Amino acid sequence: MAIMRSEAWAELLEPILFDVFTNHTAKLPDYRSKIFNVLSSKKAVETALGRGSIGMMQEWTSTGRKVHYDEIQKGFKVVFEHKKYSNGIEIDRDLVDDDQYDEIISMAQDLSFSAYYTQQYHAASVFNNAFDTGHLGGDGKPLCAVDHPLVPGGTVTIKNAGDYDLTADNLEKVRTEIAGWTDDRGNIIPSNFDTLLVPPALRKAALVIADSDKEPETDKNNVNIWKGRVQVIEWPMLTDPTVWFFIDSQRAKRDLIWWNRRVPKLERDTPAFDFDTEVA
Known part of the structure; x- marks a missing residue:
């Protein structure tokens, strides 16, 4: 403006x-x-x-x-x-x-x-702020926590936080943990975690996991089970060089909401419109 x-x-x-x-x-x-x-x-x-x-x-x-x-x-x-x-x-x-x-x-x-x-x-x-207890969601937990309650008063919780370096083995460990998630009725939660969100410092590690023809970090001639299954998004605005996120993109598009009340636009001060106070 x-x-x-x-x-x-x-x-x-x-x-x-x-x-x-x-x-x-x-x-x-x-x-x-x-x-x-x-x-x-x-x-x-x-x-x-x-x-x-x-x-x-x-x-x-x-x-x-x-x-x-x-x-x-x-x-x-x-x-x-x-x-x-x-x-x-x-x-x-x-x-x-x-x-x-x-x-x-x-x-x-x-x-x-x-x-x-x-x-x-x-x-x-x-x-x-995903691990910051000063930024809590509706369940009283930060975005990433080891004890997310699924419904108010419920006893079933899920863990979506860990202290893992970004490696192919650790990604498989996280995938296995996710596969064990159950809903508030005890049923397995179907999911398709397909996106790695990383800071610039982890870009290389993420791309090695996602794009290598053979299994990374080993001299064995195994196929890379992650090739073609995960997309990598490097976000320069992520401030912690060691923190990475494994995301189900379809669920994120449903539940992670950004509201535009007004899209930013250029406005000009005129005699009929007080720019500083937005009072006409």
């Missing part, structure tokens, strides 16, 4: 700057949309209510030859309270009079990057 002094010349600059702001970061990778389910919101607050699992279908004759209706236990409630962010630049009339258009465009590019970076930073914070 930008303040421009003088209505007439500001109108002349507006189409150029709006185009620069919109397109400057358009080709930069949006890691948020690769992992999150990006939705639009028209409310000040969004809520989501988790739920327990649904059981298996029942045999027709065992239910009196009528439809069996299941009772699903209520889950944890999560509240999404939207926050508002802003940034601005002032473009002085003298820059126009002195034909400093390159500097003006550069300022608009910087503002575009500010909007892009802010969104990527906050999206990455979900993972940067």
Whole structure:
């Protein structure tokens, strides 16, 4: 967003700057949309209510030859309270009079990057704070914990945190642990963990696991069971060089939500609109 002094010349600059702001970061990778389910919101607050699992279908004759209706236990409630962010630049009339258009465009590019970076930073914070007990989810646990309760008051928990280096053997160990997850009814939870999310320091280790023809880290001539089964996402915004995440991308797209209350856009100060307070 930008303040421009003088209505007439500001109108002349507006189409150029709006185009620069919109397109400057358009080709930069949006890691948020690769992992999150990006939705639009028209409310000040969004809520989501988790739920327990649904059981298996029942045999027709065992239910009196009528439809069996299941009772699903209520889950944890999560509240999404939207926050508002802003940034601005002032473009002085003298820059126009002195034909400093390159500097003006550069300022608009910087503002575009500010909007892009802010969104990527906050999206990455979900993972940067994954083990932080100061950032708790609806179940009262951080994103990664050894004792996630599945439903309020339930005794079944799952562990989705560990202290493992990123190796092929450890990835298999994690896969085995995940395969043992059960829901609140004790049934196996079907899953397809297919994505490795890593910081730059673990990019090489992840790609060796995901792309090697033969089994990595061994002199045996075994096939690499991970080749073609996992995609690697290297996210520069991840701050811990040793922490990696194994993700079921389909479930992430369903349950890991990013709300857009307002998509960042360039706005201009006008006599009818007070830019600083957004009061018309």
